[in-house]
Amino acid sequence: MxxxxxxxxxxxxxxxxxxxxxxxxxxxxxxxxxxxxxxxxxxxxxxxxxxxHMGEIKVTGPEAEAFLNYALTNDVTKLTDDKAQYTVLANEQGGTIDDLVLYKVGENEYLLVVNAGNVDKDFEVLSAIEGFDAKVENVSxxxxxxxxxxxxxxxxxxxxxxxxxxxxxxxxxxxxxxxxxxxxxxxxxxxxxxxxxxxxxxxxxxxxxxxxxxxxxxxxxxxxxxxxxxxxGGLPLHGQDLTEEISPLEAKIGFAVKLKKDSDFVGKQALIEQKENGVPRTRAGFEILERGIARTGYEVLDSKGNVIGEVTSGTQSPSSKRSIGFALVDTDAYELDKEFYIKIRKNEVRARFVSTPFHKYN
Structure with missing residues (x-):
């Protein structure tokens, strides 16, 4: 250690x-x-x-708001003092570099809370954006x-x-x-x-x-x-359910993407095209109907044995005792309550698509 x-x-x-x-x-x-x-x-x-271990990045300056509105998918102009916002740092292809929480901590002062494994990458990506009077600092x-x-x-x-x-x-x-x-x-x-x-x-x-x-x-x-x-709780994990190859629309966090906000932002055109054409893949919740626990990377198969996706997260739920998880699957193969198979080692185990979150609090 x-x-x-x-x-x-x-x-x-x-x-x-x-x-x-x-x-x-x-x-x-x-x-x-x-x-x-x-x-x-x-x-x-x-x-x-x-x-x-989570990272903190501070953004300040007269154009801090405009800078962040260009860098992030959510609408930063809607953020008022003492309010936070879930948002995404996307690449030009619409993939998810990171999902993060943005805090407006003062006039022209913001704090981004980013995933631990992405701190250096996020800081590098943000620091490379030019044309704004804003300062980016890693204050983790x-x-x-x-x-x-x-x-x-x-x-x-x-x-x-x-x-x-x-x-x-x-x-x-x-x-x-x-x-x-x-x-x-x-x-x-x-x-x-x-x-x-x-x-x-x-x-x-x-x-x-x-x-x-x-x-x-x-x-x-x-x-x-x-x-x-x-x-x-139905919450995605970056590095598994979210990656640079998985868009926020595919991952079903489209509420953090404001395609109609006034400013341009990184990845906007790619995400508009996904929205208009329909996402090719979608994050789906599932439960296993037989014995077994699905792990990240396990193949998801349809009834004919065709590969339609893969597991991104899986566990046995301590609350329900069911084996649950998320899979990234072909959109045209997804249907709520539809049965399919997960290849666990050498076995094809029955599962079905279910709604999320798996647990709801009052």
Whole structure:
């Protein structure tokens, strides 16, 4: 683990006996107790994730808004102070370089939160865009990030702040708010399909905040539960369900693509053509009807044995005990409730297309 990057909480992992793995060059906990226990804690109570490996890129300057509106697929002009926006950094072919969350943290000042494995690439792509009076900075090292998730997340976080957070809605955030005595950005967001908050703090404050919530009875959770939770919640993972070869329209996150916004943006023409002609492939949820768990890369076959796509994500759902997943399949082969086959090792296992999310929270 000596050559891997570490978050401010690495020593906490070791002291707690967490199982640590290599995740995109980071030493991160896959589990503290068990994936199932941590998953259930988030679904039924409250859990906490260290997501300090996520990247932060700051964009400032008189033309920061125009720059981002050109670089990203969503409409940045619709973003008001203290609101966040899910969006996509696309290439000219309409593929997904990254999916990210954009925060407007001040006048002409924005914070992009990007996937850990894409920080350097995203920074390079953004820095190469010319013609705008805007400054792009990789400020990832300055931040720690915790995600408090689950039906009890709001009440637990409320106890740590003086002002009310009861009216905060998805993608609302508060700047310069004190949480357990630390100045942070508090965002109503997450990656689990549950109510929850993400806390952006100074890197040196991460351990103190973590310890506060552990003492408050919050269950520490690792990457394993984060993956099963996001999959149940119908949320795509970049590098599997989203790639530079998969467009946001194919991945069914078209709500983050505003083709009618006034400005041009990278990938716009390719995405317009996809919209007009219909996407050739689509991300589809499925459940397996026999024994077996589908894994990334497994072939998807129609009733005649023709390859119609491949699995991009798969797991056994701790909530339903069903084997579920996402597949990228030929659009003309997809139909809700239609049965098909997944090739698991040497066996062709029956499955069917189902609607997502697999889990819905109230």
């Amino acid at each position: 000596s050559d891997l990057k570490k978050t401010p909480l690495f020593d906490v992992y070791e002291a707690s006996g967490a199982k640590v793995v290599d995740f995109h060059g980071w030493a991160l906990p896959v589990q503290f107790s068990s994936i199932k226990e941590e998953h259930v804690a988030v679904r039924e109570a409250v859990g906490m994730f260290d997501v300090s 090292a300055e931040f720690g990030q915790l995600a408090i998730q689950g039906p009890r997340a709001r009440s637990v976080v409320q106890l740590a702040v003086e002002e009310s957070i009861g009216d905060m809605k998805m993608f609302n955030f508060k700047r310069n708010i004190q949480v357990a005595g630390y100045g942070v950005i508090l965002s109503q967001s997450g990656y689990t399909g549950e109510d929850g908050f993400e806390i952006y703090c100074r890197a040196e404050d991460t351990v103190g905040l973590w310890n506060h919530f552990i003492e408050a009875g919050v269950t520490p959770c690792g990457l394993g539960a984060r993956d099963t939770l996001r999959l149940e």
